[in-house]
Amino acid sequence: MRADRQDAPGTDEPRPAGPVVGGSPPAHPPEGQPPTPPARGASAGEGPEQVEQDLDALLSEAEQQRDEYLDLAKRTKADFENFRKRMTSEVLAAGTRGKADVLRDVLPVLDDLERAIQAAGLDPEGDSEDGLAHGVLLVFRSLREALTRNGIEAVDPTGDKFDPTLQEALSTQPADGAESGTVIETVQKGYKLGEQLIRPARVVVAE
Numbered sequence: 001m002r003a004d005r006q007d008a009p010g011t012d013e014p015r016p017a018g019p020v021v022g023g024s025p026p027a028h029p030p031e032g033q034p035p036t037p038p039a040r041g042a043s044a045g046e047g048p049e050q051v052e053q054d055l056d057a058l059l060s061e062a063e064q065q066r067d068e069y070l071d072l073a074k075r076t077k078a079d080f081e082n083f084r085k086r087m088t089s090e091v092l093a094a095g096t097r098g099k100a101d102v103l104r105d106v107l108p109v110l111d112d113l114e115r116a117i118q119a120a121g122l123d124p125e126g127d128s129e130d131g132l133a134h135g136v137l138l139v140f141r142s143l144r145e146a147l148t149r150n151g152i153e154a155v156d157p158t159g160d161k162f163d164p165t166l167q168e169a170l171s172t173q174p175a176d177g178a179e180s181g182t183v184i185e186t187v188q189k190g191y192k193l194g195e196q197l198i199r200p201a202r203v204v205v206a207e
Helices: 048-120 131-147
Strands: 151-153 169-175 183-188 190-193 196-198 202-207
Touching: 048 131, 048 190, 048 196, 131 151, 169 183
Parallel strands: 169 202
Antiparallel strands: 151 190, 183 202, 190 196
């Protein structure tokens, strides 16, 4: 025996076309209908004033960075210039020290040559017909000229006022016609390298 099927009331009733009253609106407007414009007064993006403010802020930041980089470049340049000057000074000082050390070793040889010339009764600035004496004179003058080319200067203070910073007094003695404190004899010449005193002159001073 087949039981009659009863459908729930309203199950097969057709649904009305169009939106249901009280329901949510459709996500998209119906085809062919233009989108609804935004409400009047709503912002559609930044206005000209806001864009101008943003540009001013970017320009100010760029100018600040430019000034910082310029200041850094100036400081770097000044530091490098100071470093270059310091290194140049140190190189020159090292060269002067090296020359001074060599000069201290050479000066005794020059002194011995000069004493030998004087003991032989020769003029250091003259010449001799004797071959040996002529050779000694040439060696003496060549050595002296080599020192001069390197900025080394002999100091003979005879007749000058005694200066204890440049000369070493070996003795004092009376001297007719010489003012007291005047160098009347140079026993050993002094030498300077530029403004640097390598060896003081050894002198006799008038009382």
